[in-house]
Amino acid sequence: MSIESLLAGKWLAGPSINDAIKRISLVNSNGCRAIVNYLGEDLTNRNYIDKTVEQYIQLIDAISANSQKSDISVKVTQIGLSISEEMAIANYYKIVDYAGKKGVFIWLDMESSNTVSSTIKIYESRLKNGNTGIAIQSYLKRSLNDVIRLTEQGGVIRLVKGAYKESPEIAFTRWEDKTRNFRNIMNYLFEKSPAFTIATHDLDIIRDAINLSRKYNSHVTFAMLLEIKNRYAYELARSGFRCSIYIPYGTKWVDYTFRRLREASNLHLILRSILER
Numbered sequence: 001m002s003i004e005s006l007l008a009g010k011w012l013a014g015p016s017i018n019d020a021i022k023r024i025s026l027v028n029s030n031g032c033r034a035i036v037n038y039l040g041e042d043l044t045n046r047n048y049i050d051k052t053v054e055q056y057i058q059l060i061d062a063i064s065a066n067s068q069k070s071d072i073s074v075k076v077t078q079i080g081l082s083i084s085e086e087m088a089i090a091n092y093y094k095i096v097d098y099a100g101k102k103g104v105f106i107w108l109d110m111e112s113s114n115t116v117s118s119t120i121k122i123y124e125s126r127l128k129n130g131n132t133g134i135a136i137q138s139y140l141k142r143s144l145n146d147v148i149r150l151t152e153q154g155g156v157i158r159l160v161k162g163a164y165k166e167s168p169e170i171a172f173t174r175w176e177d178k179t180r181n182f183r184n185i186m187n188y189l190f191e192k193s194p195a196f197t198i199a200t201h202d203l204d205i206i207r208d209a210i211n212l213s214r215k216y217n218s219h220v221t222f223a224m225l226l227e228i229k230n231r232y233a234y235e236l237a238r239s240g241f242r243c244s245i246y247i248p249y250g251t252k253w254v255d256y257t258f259r260r261l262r263e264a265s266n267l268h269l270i271l272r273s274i275l276e277r
């Protein structure tokens with residue numbers, strides 16, 4: 001059995017839209033929404049970029065036709081940013097416009113730091129139309145300011161710790177520091193944002209968020225990656241909390257899988273993550 005097929009049944013839904021649709025059904029039947037991403041990043045081939053945009057349009061159709069509870073998450077470097085900002089903007093609008101007609105919510109994933117300003121600019125340019133949200137990484141020193149500015153404009157934030165390797169000039173590189181900044185930004189969101197997503201598997205943070213949700217009137221959603229602590233997410237859903245599971249699918253699995261392997265920082269976690277069903 002190849003590593004691809006091992007992981008395809010675990011961290012990834014599989015190669016096709018049908019595989020994604022099956023996983024969404026499973027997640028929905030456990031009381032959670034889904035956030036689906038078509039794998040791919042740093043694309044420079046126009047033909048492949050066009051096919052990626054078309055894939056997202058077909059995914060929106062499939063979610064809508066199956067009446068599934070699912071958002072979509074897009075990376076700006078898979079829809080043209082690696083060629084030009086204009087191309088990424090045009091493709092983003094195409095996806096967002098189509099999703100709006102079908103009632104599907106579109107997130108922008110956040111990628112490495114050299115793309116953050118463009119991603120935020122692209123997001124801000126259509127923020128007022130609604131139906132969109134953006135991931136913000138707590139390891140970046142700029143992020144609290146970004147969250148304040150976006151929240152004041154009505155932006156919808158999905159707070160994550162951050163998955164790329166960044167330099168200490170711009171990022172908190174120690175786990176304690178990025179976790180502390182996550183809590184700072186989370187506290188701000190509870191105070192100021194009517195609806196946001198806390199995307200982490202850090203159970204201490206989730207416990208604190210549950211306590212804060214009792215104090216504030218915000219709508220918090222908890223989000224986790226496919227097959228990482230998903231039983232805990234399903235328990236949260238049964239207790240009445242909103243939960244989402246992030247489901248990647250497609251054939252370009254290497255970058256995503258490498259980031260997950262790096263985070264499952266010991267062999268025990270890696271083996272358990274691959275073998276546990």
Ligand SMILES: Cc1cc2nc3c(=O)[nH]c(=O)nc-3n(C[C@H](O)[C@H](O)[C@H](O)COP(=O)(O)OP(=O)(O)OC[C@H]3O[C@@H](n4cnc5c(N)ncnc54)[C@H](O)[C@@H]3O)c2cc1C
Binds near residue numbers: 162163
């Ligand atoms: C819904 C969602 C969307 C995301 N979107 C983005 C994005 O757009 N941009 C971005 O940069 N990052 C994104 N991430 C990834 C995120 O930035 C972190 O890299 C990742 O979530 C690990 O950090 P953590 O918050 O879970 O905390 P950590 O402190 O890293 O982990 C907490 C605990 O979770 C468990 N755990 C974490 N990872 C694994 C694993 N691979 N296998 C097994 N156990 C594990 C461990 O037990 C660990 O102790 C997303 C994460 C989620 C949940």
